[in-house]
Amino acid sequence: MSTAxxxxxxxxxxxxGTANAxxxxxxxxxxxxxxxxxxxxxxxxxxxxxxxxxxxGAGKTTLFNCVTGDFLPTSGTIRLxxxxxxxxxxxxxxxxxxxxxxQISLLFTGLSVIDNVYLACxxxxxxxxxxxxxxxxxxxxxxxxxxxxxxxxEDSRETLVSELxxxxxxxxxxxxxLAGAPRFVLFDEPAAGLSPKERRDLVEILTNLPSHIxxxxxxxxxxxxxxxxESVSMMHNGRIFKEGLPQEIENDPEVQxxxxxxxxx
Amino acid sequence: MAVADxxxxxxxxxxxxxxxxxxxxxxxxxxxxAILLLMPLVANSFFxxxxxxxxxxxxxxxxxLMFLAGYGGMVSLAQMSIAAxxxxxxxxxxxxxxxxxxxxxxxxxxxxxxxxxxxxxxxxVGALAVRTEGIYTIMITLAFAAAFFYFTRQNYxxxxxxxxxxxxxxxxxxxxxxxxxxxxxxxTLGCAALSYFAVLYISRSPFGLAxxxxxxxxxxxxxxxxxxxxxxxxxxxxAAVIAAVAGILLVWQNAQISxxxxxxxxxxxxxxxxxxxxxAHPVGPFIGALIYVLLRTFSPNVxxxxxxxxxxxxxxxxLGFLVVVYWSPDGVLGLWKRLQERRRKRRDPLVGGSEAS
Numbered sequence: 357m358s359t360a361x362x363x364x365x366x367x368x369x370x371x372x373g374t375a376n377a378x379x380x381x382x383x384x385x386x387x388x389x390x391x392x393x394x395x396x397x398x399x400x401x402x403x404x405x406x407x408x409x410x411x412x413g414a415g416k417t418t419l420f421n422c423v424t425g426d427f428l429p430t431s432g433t434i435r436l437x438x439x440x441x442x443x444x445x446x447x448x449x450x451x452x453x454x455x456x457x458x459q460i461s462l463l464f465t466g467l468s469v470i471d472n473v474y475l476a477c478x479x480x481x482x483x484x485x486x487x488x489x490x491x492x493x494x495x496x497x498x499x500x501x502x503x504x505x506x507x508x509x510e511d512s513r514e515t516l517v518s519e520l521x522x523x524x525x526x527x528x529x530x531x532x533x534l535a536g537a538p539r540f541v542l543f544d545e546p547a548a549g550l551s552p553k554e555r556r557d558l559v560e561i562l563t564n565l566p567s568h569i570x571x572x573x574x575x576x577x578x579x580x581x582x583x584x585x586e587s588v589s590m591m592h593n594g595r596i597f598k599e600g601l602p603q604e605i606e607n608d609p610e611v612q613x614x615x616x617x618x619x620x621x
Numbered sequence: 622m623a624v625a626d627x628x629x630x631x632x633x634x635x636x637x638x639x640x641x642x643x644x645x646x647x648x649x650x651x652x653x654x655a656i657l658l659l660m661p662l663v664a665n666s667f668f669x670x671x672x673x674x675x676x677x678x679x680x681x682x683x684x685x686l687m688f689l690a691g692y693g694g695m696v697s698l699a700q701m702s703i704a705a706x707x708x709x710x711x712x713x714x715x716x717x718x719x720x721x722x723x724x725x726x727x728x729x730x731x732x733x734x735x736x737x738x739x740x741x742x743x744x745x746v747g748a749l750a751v752r753t754e755g756i757y758t759i760m761i762t763l764a765f766a767a768a769f770f771y772f773t774r775q776n777y778x779x780x781x782x783x784x785x786x787x788x789x790x791x792x793x794x795x796x797x798x799x800x801x802x803x804x805x806x807x808x809t810l811g812c813a814a815l816s817y818f819a820v821l822y823i824s825r826s827p828f829g830l831a832x833x834x835x836x837x838x839x840x841x842x843x844x845x846x847x848x849x850x851x852x853x854x855x856x857x858x859x860a861a862v863i864a865a866v867a868g869i870l871l872v873w874q875n876a877q878i879s880x881x882x883x884x885x886x887x888x889x890x891x892x893x894x895x896x897x898x899x900x901a902h903p904v905g906p907f908i909g910a911l912i913y914v915l916l917r918t919f920s921p922n923v924x925x926x927x928x929x930x931x932x933x934x935x936x937x938x939x940l941g942f943l944v945v946v947y948w949s950p951d952g953v954l955g956l957w958k959r960l961q962e963r964r965r966k967r968r969d970p971l972v973g974g975s976e977a978s
Binding site for chain 2: 424426445446447450451455456458462463464465466467471474475476478479480483484485486487488489490532535536
């Protein structure tokens, strides 16, 4: 018993400094006969910003779902800051600093903007079961107000989410993912459907994140993806087939054949 | 609709704060509050005890279902059984006509123990039910309700089987006979008001907000760090406290409890009350309960007048249920909301119609 718990403690301690932010080893996910992910191995260092590119159905969102724990992988291991989280439920991973956004906004449409962000702040702190209404001086409420300002939604603070524009919902989606003390964020096509101005705002929000926050971004817009990422992984048919710097990937003939030239330009 | 309290200036005195608080209370609350408090001046004993007393009790059990279904998206048919369990415990632990079973504990012991045990039972029901969705939650909680009914009917050593317990009366606290119409009216009114405001308050607390988040989007809640299963189970526990208090009042009102108290017709009545009233707001179940009690009390007279057998009141309730479900799936509350919107629309044709419902 004591050896088991001390090994957990040492695992946590090692997780603090040297370990990789995210480490997938041989992750495979099958849905019946369909292999959505095949033997995916990715290592992302703390603070690293990675883009995952690939055509529709390449397995990018399935990869995110495995990392957050929405799906358990068929085989392989997932380590978050050195800790093996392969069989953890999603909320345990989130409490360890992982965050994600969704391709199609998953928001609480019946609640106001501030309530949405407040819930996100509450989710990663104590008092999730508190029956007492928060006071105005509640530090979490202050944190929620700051987050709303960070994504430029301060004019819509009390607005019901169902009444927000599409672009505003995407911004709120990002605010929810930045609640608490995020250490690693998964962005699933944050720029999809945004106007050129909203895209510029998004790039600014992403590049202004504190440098210790690493992320993986799935993005079809190469313009956005290559500007906010330091490294790129290319996926095709559930496999990672190329990794490198943005310029290398952009100029790679195989990549151009498969992805950039494949009717997406 | 923000989470925080109404904005107040930082240096406001307690007096000014109280005034601001009182001004924040809607007029409807003052009116309904005054009517309910002054009711004993105009209503006779029968109305106070049999109509309002009963409506408050059934409204509270309906409220416990509203809390689960309206905020948590979980329809539980076990709420009547949870109430009845608390009622049974009052008879078993306290005093009743069945001397060989009742333990004669003092009221300050058996009341909290009854609530605690009922809440523990509900937690168990919840732990099994929350892993299912929709129709399967209904089936599992229905199974619990049916099992509770048959168990109480067949078990004679604890639940005294078919005949149950008679002569279960409230303790004569402060020298008051709490089964007298006026004291009983205020007792049930007080408990109903307390649970109503508690639910209203909790709905904007972190737990209440999270429960509504779990209802709307469990996957996202878990991606925000919430343990969705634990939140759902805790909702069962909380709802059970309200149901248990109502169950205790119910056994005191009837002065008896038997398996039929939580029989399947009673279980379904609670569902009908909550749905007819409306699940969108805690006031819904109380409206539903008042309609139910009035129908149940006076429909035999109406039926007799029409030369129909007076045991057909269930037909009336059933027809009423059909009408509500067909014309206004969100209950009387929904009907009220639509009427208001229509009035607003008439007043301002440009803005009124644009509001999303």
